[in-house]
Amino acid sequence: MDKIIAVAFGGSIGAVSRYLIYYYFDKFHQSHFPWASLLVNLLGSLLIGLLWGLFDKYHISSGVRLFIFIGILGSFTTFSTFAFDVFSLSKEGEFRNMVLYILGTNVIGISLAFGGYYLTKLVY
Numbered sequence: 246m247d248k249i250i251a252v253a254f255g256g257s258i259g260a261v262s263r264y265l266i267y268y269y270f271d272k273f274h275q276s277h278f279p280w281a282s283l284l285v286n287l288l289g290s291l292l293i294g295l296l297w298g299l300f301d302k303y304h305i306s307s308g309v310r311l312f313i314f315i316g317i318l319g320s321f322t323t324f325s326t327f328a329f330d331v332f333s334l335s336k337e338g339e340f341r342n343m344v345l346y347i348l349g350t351n352v353i354g355i356s357l358a359f360g361g362y363y364l365t366k367l368v369y
Contacts, residue, residue: 251308255316263321278342279330283349289322290354294361302369 263285270281296313299305327350334343 248308248311251312252316252319255312256320259317259320259322262317263323277334277337277339279334279346282326282330283346286322286327286350287354287357289318291357291361293318294358294363295365296361297358298362298365299369302365 266285267281270284274280293314300310331343331347334340334346
């Protein structure tokens with residue numbers, strides 16, 4: 246039960262954090278490009294890499310790992326939003342932005358996860 250509570254509490258933090266970023270972009274930026282989703286997914290990828298690297302170095306309990314990776318970062322980043330954004334760009338005829346978004350999210354996101362992990366290996 247403790248693990249479920251850890252994931253649920255972390256999930257609420259991640260979801261609210263994602264909402265605040267989306268709210269900021271909706272309020273202050275008008276664009277056909279899904280900047281908020283891209284930022285959330287790239288930031289989440291970097292954090293996963295950095296934290297994974299740190300957790301390899303320091304003993305972190307499985308409960309804390311669940312809280313952070315599954316709870317916070319799992320709800321902060323979301324594949325369903327990515328799929329929705331790709332579909333929306335396609336429907337709007339924004340094919341160039343759609344391809345840039347797909348490549349940016351996947352190529353840069355995965356690179357940030359690896360980069361964050363190996364950065365912690367260099368620092369620690």
